[in-house]
Amino acid sequence: MTEATSTERLREALANRTGTSPRDWYPVFKARYGMLETFSALRKAHGSGVVRTQLFTCCTAVDPIIVAGLKPRYEEIDPRTLSIDASTLRESRGDAPTRAVMLQHTFGIIDNAADLHLAEATRKLPGALLVEDCAHCVARMSRADDGSPRADVSVHSFGVEKILPTRFGGAIWVNPRLTETDPAVDTELRGRLEALPRPDRRLDAITRAYINENRVFSRLGSLGGNMRRGFTGIGLYEPPIADVERAGGLAYASMKPTEWIERKATEAISALSSNENGRRHVVAIYRERLGDVADRLGIPAGAMTGRPQPLLRFPLFMDTTERAEQVLGAVREAGGYAERWYRPELFPGVTDPARYGVDGDVHARLETTGRLVAGAVCLPTELSERTAHAVADAVLRSL
Incomplete structure (x- = not known):
C-alpha cells in the first residue's frame, strides 16, 4: 500500500x-x-x-x-x-x-x-x-x-x-x-x-514500538517508570503528554500520520461498530444498576437519557474529593480501572497556570466547573459484562 x-x-x-x-x-x-x-x-x-x-x-x-x-x-x-x-x-x-x-x-x-x-x-x-x-x-x-x-x-x-x-x-x-x-x-x-509533512523515521519507529514498550515498563514496576522517563529523555519513547505540553507548548511542529498509523486507524474504524456496541452495553448496565442513586452519584443527565451512547468513560461526580477517592479505590479493587479525568483541571495538571490564563478570578467565576473537578470519577466502559456488574456493585457498596 x-x-x-x-x-x-x-x-x-x-x-x-x-x-x-x-x-x-x-x-x-x-x-x-x-x-x-x-x-x-x-x-x-x-x-x-x-x-x-x-x-x-x-x-x-x-x-x-x-x-x-x-x-x-x-x-x-x-x-x-x-x-x-x-x-x-x-x-x-x-x-x-x-x-x-x-x-x-x-x-x-x-x-x-x-x-x-x-x-x-x-x-x-x-x-x-x-x-x-x-x-x-x-x-x-x-x-x-x-x-x-x-x-x-x-x-x-x-x-x-x-x-x-x-x-x-x-x-x-x-x-x-x-x-x-x-x-x-x-x-x-x-x-x-x-501541506503537512510525514513524521521522520525516529517517530515512525517509536510509534510502532509504543505498545510493547509500555508492556515492558508496566511489568517492571517503579523501575519501569524510571525507564519510561529515561527513554522519553533520549527520544526513544513518545509519551501521551510531554512535559512541554503541561507548560503551554507542543512537542513538535504539525505533521500527518505515518503510513503505518493510517493503516492501523483504518483497520480500527472497520471494527468500530463492535467497539461501540460493547461500550453501549456496559453503559446500559451502569444506567440500570446505578439509576436509583444517580443524584447521589452526580451522574450527568446526558449520560442517563436516550439510547445508551458508547461512552469512553462513564462519569460520576461525588460531593467531595475524599468521597471520590473512596469510590475510585473501591472500583479498582473490583477489577475496573477507574480514573480521575479531569481532576485536576487541564488534566493531568499544568506547570504554569499563568500561561494558560488561569487565576483566582477564573476559579471564582466557574463555580460549577470547580465542583465537578473536585469530585470527578470515571468508570471504564471497555469491560466484560461480569466486570461491569462488579464495578456497579463496588460503587453501590461505597455509598
Missing part, C-alpha cells in the same frame, strides 16, 4: 462512517496538531482573539490555542452535558473578538439539543467558528435536524486512551459550507493540512 493509498483509505473510512465526503477529512499525527492548524488558520485569516473553551478538559486541548497565538477564555460548563453552558456565552463591549467556540463531547456525551443552543449562541458572536472536539467519540458528530454535521470544524483523535486502539493519529473534518461562510479560513486551513 502506498502512502497516498493509505491516506485515501483512511479518508474514505472516516467519510463512510460519518456520511461525509473524503475530501473534507485531513489525517494528522495527533489531534492536537490538527487543532493547532485550525487555530493558526483562524489567526492568519482574522487576527488575534480568544477561543471560548473549558477548564474541564485535557491541557492538550488548550495548548494549540496558546501556541497559535490566540487566548483561551474559560466558560462555565453545563453539569448535564459537561460542555460549555450556552446560556453563559456572551460577549461584552471591549472584549477581544471571539475566533472560535469549543463544543467538547466530554466522555463521548452528545446532546443535540444542548449543542443546538451552543451553535446558536456561537452564531451571535461575529465571525466565530464552532469547533467540535470529538476526541472521546471518534466518527460521531453532533447533527442538525436534517442530519448534517453541526460544527464548522470537527476534531477526532485516534490517540492513547481514546476509542480506537491505535494510540496515535487523528483527523480534522472541515465543513464544506466554510467555502461560503468563511472562505479565507477554509482556504488557509485546507492548505495547511494538505
Whole structure:
C-alpha cells in the first residue's frame, strides 16, 4: 500500500462512517496538531482573539490555542452535558473578538439539543467558528435536524486512551459550507493540512514500538517508570503528554500520520461498530444498576437519557474529593480501572497556570466547573459484562 493509498483509505473510512465526503477529512499525527492548524488558520485569516473553551478538559486541548497565538477564555460548563453552558456565552463591549467556540463531547456525551443552543449562541458572536472536539467519540458528530454535521470544524483523535486502539493519529473534518461562510479560513486551513509533512523515521519507529514498550515498563514496576522517563529523555519513547505540553507548548511542529498509523486507524474504524456496541452495553448496565442513586452519584443527565451512547468513560461526580477517592479505590479493587479525568483541571495538571490564563478570578467565576473537578470519577466502559456488574456493585457498596 502506498502512502497516498493509505491516506485515501483512511479518508474514505472516516467519510463512510460519518456520511461525509473524503475530501473534507485531513489525517494528522495527533489531534492536537490538527487543532493547532485550525487555530493558526483562524489567526492568519482574522487576527488575534480568544477561543471560548473549558477548564474541564485535557491541557492538550488548550495548548494549540496558546501556541497559535490566540487566548483561551474559560466558560462555565453545563453539569448535564459537561460542555460549555450556552446560556453563559456572551460577549461584552471591549472584549477581544471571539475566533472560535469549543463544543467538547466530554466522555463521548452528545446532546443535540444542548449543542443546538451552543451553535446558536456561537452564531451571535461575529465571525466565530464552532469547533467540535470529538476526541472521546471518534466518527460521531453532533447533527442538525436534517442530519448534517453541526460544527464548522470537527476534531477526532485516534490517540492513547481514546476509542480506537491505535494510540496515535487523528483527523480534522472541515465543513464544506466554510467555502461560503468563511472562505479565507477554509482556504488557509485546507492548505495547511494538505501541506503537512510525514513524521521522520525516529517517530515512525517509536510509534510502532509504543505498545510493547509500555508492556515492558508496566511489568517492571517503579523501575519501569524510571525507564519510561529515561527513554522519553533520549527520544526513544513518545509519551501521551510531554512535559512541554503541561507548560503551554507542543512537542513538535504539525505533521500527518505515518503510513503505518493510517493503516492501523483504518483497520480500527472497520471494527468500530463492535467497539461501540460493547461500550453501549456496559453503559446500559451502569444506567440500570446505578439509576436509583444517580443524584447521589452526580451522574450527568446526558449520560442517563436516550439510547445508551458508547461512552469512553462513564462519569460520576461525588460531593467531595475524599468521597471520590473512596469510590475510585473501591472500583479498582473490583477489577475496573477507574480514573480521575479531569481532576485536576487541564488534566493531568499544568506547570504554569499563568500561561494558560488561569487565576483566582477564573476559579471564582466557574463555580460549577470547580465542583465537578473536585469530585470527578470515571468508570471504564471497555469491560466484560461480569466486570461491569462488579464495578456497579463496588460503587453501590461505597455509598
